[in-house]
Amino acid sequence: MKKLLGIALVALMGVFMLSCSNGGGIDKAKEIVQELKDKGANMSVDELKAKLMDFADAIKPVTAKIAEIGKKIEEDPSKALELTTEMKEAGAEEIDGLMSDMEAACEKIPAFKDLEKDPDFQKKMLDAMGVNM
DSSP states (O other): OHHHHHHHHHHHHHTOOOOOSSHHHHHHHHHHHHHHHHHGGGOOHHHHHHHHHHHHHHHHHHHHHHHHHHHHHHHOGGGHHHHHHHHHHHTHHHHHHHHHHHHHHHHTOTTHHHHTTOHHHHHHHHHHHTOOO
């Protein structure tokens, strides 16, 4: 799972960051991170999986946009600066912070250790986030 989070962070940061245009998604992701911090220690593996999938769904509009912009940058690297500026104006740092907070919260959850060893779940989460590797 650490690898999943690392890949997700690299993928998200690698093509820069973008905040969700749907504030509800960001708000939902923040609520999930807070719940992981507050109640995560008592979560079962299945409960943690469900929360992480909810988190992935909440930030999917962001990751989908990042993937779209990443493709544009690959197709025409001369537009990278323009697209980077577009991402920054949208609030990229907020998503970066959420991903870091989520990873830090998960590191303290005992059930997370099992998810670190589950490549199928890692793939499902990446797919749910719109990060196809």
